[in-house]
Amino acid sequence: MSWKRITASVTIIMTFNVCSWVTSQEQQQTEDLERAKITREKSAGLRMNRIFQLHTGYTFIGDLCHSRSYWQSALALSDNQGVILKKLDALLYQANLASSSHDADYLDTNPRDYIKYLERNEQRRREAVMHGQLMSLSGLLTESQANAVIQQHLSDQKWRGFLQALIQELMDFTEAQKTLLKRAQSNYNQDARPLFMGSMLPDANQAEIQAGLNLLNDQFRNDSIAVLTPAQKKRYAQLTEKRPAPNVIPMLPAPAETDQVRLDPKKLSDVFRTMGQLQNENKLKLSKVQNQLLAELYLVTIHGLFWIEAAESSQADAEQSRSVVIPHTRTEFLKHAEQVALLGILTERQTRQVQDAL
Incomplete structure (x- = not known):
């Protein structure tokens, strides 16, 4: 191979590398600018929350x-x-x-x-x-005050309380159980949404819609309770036991x-x-x-x-x-x-x- 060809090849390779480096730098600068816009917005949002948070x-x-x-x-x-x-x-x-x-x-x-x-x-x-x-x-x-607070809270929330971090801690749920409980909630929300929307129509059959919601609510409860182990069911019964205030x-x-x-x-x-x-x-x-x-x-x-x-x-x-x-x-x-x-x-x-x- 002649020196001219070698020189031309080296020049082409160097030009390609330089162009690639320039392109990479331009892409990086674009990414930095796009990310800077996002982080500025999020930073401003955090500072605004401090002012307007109730x-x-x-x-x-x-x-x-x-x-x-x-x-x-x-x-x-x-x-x-x-x-x-x-x-x-x-x-x-x-x-x-x-x-x-x-x-x-x-x-x-x-x-x-x-x-x-x-x-x-x-x-x-x-x-x-x-x-x-x-x-x-x-x-x-x-101890009696804590018992009363937990019992009243779960009486209000029922199995929906299983999605709260504190109740999950008290019930000692595994990550797999938390996933199943989220799925039960998601399924209920997805199926109940059309019924809630339908209930707003002028000619809606409210009795029929309520019956449908009751069925979904029962299914939500059954799916949630099914996630519990025997020990956790016993624990849930203990937490929800009615005691004198x-x-x-x-x-x-x-x-x-x-x-x-x-x-x-x-x-x-x-x-x-x-x-x-x-x-x-x-x-x-x-x-x-x-x-x-x-x-x-x-x-x-x-x-x-x-x-x-x-x-x-x-x-x-x-x-x-x-x-x-x-x-x-x-x-x-x-x-x-x-x-x-x-x-x-x-x-x-x-x-x-x-x-x-x-």
Whole structure:
């Protein structure tokens, strides 16, 4: 092969590579611009939610204290319980807002992983609220109050409650079971939609439509109950068992200063202790808001631990515990408080730092 041909071949190859590189760069720039538009819109949406979001209290937490809530008169909450439940509800809500604001800042950097990132953090926020609900049910409410709240909730929701994260946690559903329950809900929605639409027509046979909806509702129930194992059916019966509503306001005083020192979560929990150590070493880089939220969480946790301790020493509560739906133990309560901190207050990176240091 002559040098001219070799030179021509090399020139063609180099030209092809350069053109491919230029094309690739142009495609990358186009993708970056398209992604930047999407991330800007999502970032703006998160910031707008912070302004217009209406919060009336999380189920099993703040809604129990709402002035127009059924539970305001039915649950016989003590004043201290109301204060601490509102404090827990507020810190969860503020943590949610802070987390969304952090996500918006991250989206402003036009990250390539924004879809997975948002999915993970939305899941973290949902789980943080669920663990907050479990803090309420496993320590801030008395055992009889927790029993009444769960029973009333499932009486209203029935098998539809199986789709709620808290109920799934209490029922110990597997991922396969959750999928089957979602399918049962989807089938019901798909079949019931035409009947609901038909009921709006002027000449609709309402009796016939209602009969059709009743059949679909029965099928939805049967499909949902069929997912449960024998042990879960027994658990469901326990959760829905009608019990006398508490009618005596419990004696739940605020812990004294010595009790607050003794029940400091950083002394009782490896997770909280590690968080404190990392913060003292200036490694965790907590923001002012995060420090404030953790201080509120510590106070709520101390109250719950103090009330659990008081209940354990009461013979009357010990006898009542035979019918307990949600165990009130220091270990369980602390576990949920830790998850509120890790999933709701700390960022993903900070959570990994704590877990790596444990």
